[in-house]
Every structure is written in structure tokens, then in C-alpha cells.
Amino acid sequence: MSMIHMSNIxxxxxxxxxxxxxxLEVNKGEIISIIGPSGSGKSTLLRCMNQLEKIDQGIVEIExxxxxxxxxxxxxxxxxxQEVRATYRKMGMVFQSFNLFPHMTALGNVIExxxxxxxxxxDDAVKNAEKQLxxxxxxxxxDAFPSKLSGGQKQRVAIARALAMNPDIMLFDxxxxxLDPELIGEVLSVIxxxxxxxxxxxxxTHEMGFAKEISDRVIFMDDGKILEDSSPMDFFExxxxxxxxxxxxxxx
Amino acid sequence: xxxxxxxxxILPFIASGLKLTAKIYIATLIFALxxxxxxxxxxxxxxxxITRILYLYTWIWRGTPLxxxxxxxxxxxxxxxxxxxxxxxxxxxxxxxxxxxxxxxxRGGIESIDKGQYEAAKALGMTYPQTMRxxxxxxxxxxxxxxxxxxxxxxxxxxxLLAVIGMPDLLRIATQIFTRxxxxxxxxxxxxxxxxxxxxxxxxxGTLERKYSIYE
Numbered sequence: 001m002s003m004i005h006m007s008n009i010x011x012x013x014x015x016x017x018x019x020x021x022x023x024l025e026v027n028k029g030e031i032i033s034i035i036g037p038s039g040s041g042k043s044t045l046l047r048c049m050n051q052l053e054k055i056d057q058g059i060v061e062i063e064x065x066x067x068x069x070x071x072x073x074x075x076x077x078x079x080x081x082q083e084v085r086a087t088y089r090k091m092g093m094v095f096q097s098f099n100l101f102p103h104m105t106a107l108g109n110v111i112e113x114x115x116x117x118x119x120x121x122x123d124d125a126v127k128n129a130e131k132q133l134x135x136x137x138x139x140x141x142x143d144a145f146p147s148k149l150s151g152g153q154k155q156r157v158a159i160a161r162a163l164a165m166n167p168d169i170m171l172f173d174x175x176x177x178x179l180d181p182e183l184i185g186e187v188l189s190v191i192x193x194x195x196x197x198x199x200x201x202x203x204x205t206h207e208m209g210f211a212k213e214i215s216d217r218v219i220f221m222d223d224g225k226i227l228e229d230s231s232p233m234d235f236f237e238x239x240x241x242x243x244x245x246x247x248x249x250x251x252x
Numbered sequence: 253x254x255x256x257x258x259x260x261x262i263l264p265f266i267a268s269g270l271k272l273t274a275k276i277y278i279a280t281l282i283f284a285l286x287x288x289x290x291x292x293x294x295x296x297x298x299x300x301x302i303t304r305i306l307y308l309y310t311w312i313w314r315g316t317p318l319x320x321x322x323x324x325x326x327x328x329x330x331x332x333x334x335x336x337x338x339x340x341x342x343x344x345x346x347x348x349x350x351x352x353x354x355x356x357x358x359r360g361g362i363e364s365i366d367k368g369q370y371e372a373a374k375a376l377g378m379t380y381p382q383t384m385r386x387x388x389x390x391x392x393x394x395x396x397x398x399x400x401x402x403x404x405x406x407x408x409x410x411x412x413l414l415a416v417i418g419m420p421d422l423l424r425i426a427t428q429i430f431t432r433x434x435x436x437x438x439x440x441x442x443x444x445x446x447x448x449x450x451x452x453x454x455x456x457x458g459t460l461e462r463k464y465s466i467y468e
Contacts, residue, residue: 050374050375051374052371052374052375085377088377089377091375092375092376093371093372093375095368095371095372095375097366097368099366099368099369099371099372100372101369101372101387101391102391102467102468103390103391103394103467104467112376112386113373113376113377113378116378116382116386117376117377117378117382118377145466145467145468146467147467147468158372161376162375162376165376165377
């Protein structure tokens, strides 16, 4: 089943052409790593999936529902705005800079959206939040404010916060790039656990070993285009494109 | 007459002036805070026409003397046929003036919140009003408390301009007693009272600041 279908996506920041006709198909349960040099459009591609960036051209379909389309294809948006909003809610996102709500405790961060957006009763929200915090190994920190947590702990709370909305798809935008090296492992292991539950995931990352180990597919982006979309085996063992070879040599 | 006895004898008059000062002050705060908050949100997010109007509003009200604004409201409006009670005219002037300063304070506060907060809220499915109410404004409150405290203290002192347009506020009553008795004691009493009010406000805001700082 197709979870995400993107076709011919173009995105400009002013005059800068960031995505140059990107097409992508993501199936249920797939784990996809998106790698590439900085400025290649990886994060932008991810952000175009959940409306953090508006596409300038192309079509975005989430779980079979056209949520965004431009130009002549705009007519394809058949869903009501409510349905589109509900569809976006099936995607959780984790950011490089965590973006926890600093004025709420770890638990407060996790129960906020289920109560506010999904109108879940507080008792149920707390119960589910505690389950999610336990999953990321931070139940004992539930009453701590983000300022009292380490970077790795913040990111794990952020993952629990996204999971509390029961997403079908998780988007990770460089989840470990802002972390001290010794804290990267704890976040990656939480993501690995999710992989074992067959969560559909897209992960923009610079962690090559992690990408190789966890991914079903590796996508390499350069200059706003997808240069390669292949299995991790093919990608890391025999990269076809010379750009990928030089990139990997620099990274490894 | 013994000095203390004299102070006690003028206190009832002073109290009537203090009452007017307090009424104007409280009315201004009650209206200026929401004016400032709504105008700040309008300036940050509103359509172009709204931001233009709000720009004009803060530009004029922050860019001209408060005393002149009071003159316009008291002597200007009646000329074009708008008759307000002195209290209403004063309360509206102070509200619009203070509201303009608060608009800029709150706008600065809202704009200082990292855009990642909006993105996280949006990714969690929150609407813009939900995001403002639950995520942005609570964080803004903490940041705008110190400048809002300054504005609140300024406003106490600015109420003394009521005396110039002939309203019997604390300062005007003190002046009247001074001209009647030719004794500066009423000025000293007024001086102390202004200082007490400002100090209470600073203390109050200090408490609020601590309360909102627990997460830092």
C-alpha cells in the first residue's frame, strides 16, 4: 500500500530552485534513509510532505488522499479541508532542534496534542503518554522540564510526543545532527525499535552506519534531485554515480 | 497644628484623588492589555490592510506626546461633535496610548519565539489559534513581563497628566491643597503614595516573573 506518493515536486526559495522535479513512492512499513550533501534539498523534501513547506509544482498524496497539488492538478484535491487535515495528522515529525515546548514538562509535551487536537480525555492521554515515554526510556523524567534534559533525552521526548498522536508515518529530519556524539546512540536505538514495529519511516540523516543497518531503501539527493534510490546493499557497496562515491568517501 | 494632625486632615481629599488615579489606572490596564495583545497578533499575522492600520496606530500613538493626545480627546473631539465624559475621554486616551506601547512589547515577544515552535505545533496538527493560545502566548508572557512592568510603572506616573487637563487626580488634589494652605506636605504625601504604588507593582511583576520562570 502506498503511504506517500510525490510526483514531480518543484520548490523554490525565492530564485533558488531547491527541488527540481522530485518523485517518490513510499510503501507501508518501508524505512527510507535520505542522505546527501547539505543544501541538496533533503530536509525540504521531507518538509514538503507535511506542509511545513508549500510546494510550487507537483502533487503530494498521503495514504491515497491528494493533500497538495499545484497548477493544473489542483483539481485532483477531492478531499475536504477536514479530511486533508486528518490525513496530515497521520504523519509525525521529529526535528533536528527537538522543538519541545519549553513551558511544559516532558509529560505535558506528550499529552498536549492528543488532548488539544484529538480531544482525548486527560486520563487517557496521560496513560498513553506514559506508555510512549516508557518506550523511549524516559518515564522517570516525565515531570522534568525540557531545560533539565540532555539533548538526547529531549529528542527522545520529541519522538514520544510524535508517537502519542498514533502516526502511520514518521518523518525524521536529521534527528541526531544537533547531538553530542555520545548522545547519538540512545536516539538511534529508539528509532531502531520503531523500525522493528514496522513503522513507515523517512529519515534524513548523516549517520551512514545507521542508514545502512536500518533502511530498506536509501535515497541520495544532490542539487534538488534524487540521484539514486536503491537498497542499502547496492548503495553502499556499489554506488553507481560518481557523485555518490565522492560523497561516501568523504563521510566514511 | 501638629504635623501629623495636618496630614490626617488632608487625607480624605488625597484619598479622593487617589481613587480617581486608581480608577483610570485600572480601567487602562484592563483595556490596554487585550488591545496590545490583539494588535500584536494582528501585526504579526494579520492581512496587509490590518498590519498597515496597526502600523499607523502605533506610529501615531507612540510618536506624539501623551499630553497632546489628552488635549485632542478633551478639546478636539467635542469640536467634531463627539462628547465624552472626562473619565471616558481620559480612559480611552490612556488605553490607546498604553495599548500602542504594549502592542510593540507583545509583538517583539511573539516574534522572539523560535519558529520551530510553530513547526512542531503544526506537525502535531494544531491550528494557528491553538498554537498561539497553548504554545506561543504562554512563552511570550514570560519574556514580556519585564518590559510590561516598566510600562505599568510608567503608566502610574503618566496618570499625573490628568491634573493638567483639570481632572481631580492625586496630583491635582495635592496641588489644590498646596495652593489653599501654602504647605508642601500634600506633595510629600503624593510623592510617597506614587512610590508605594510603583513599588507594589514592581513586587507583583517580580512574583509573576518567578512564577513563569519555573521551566527555565
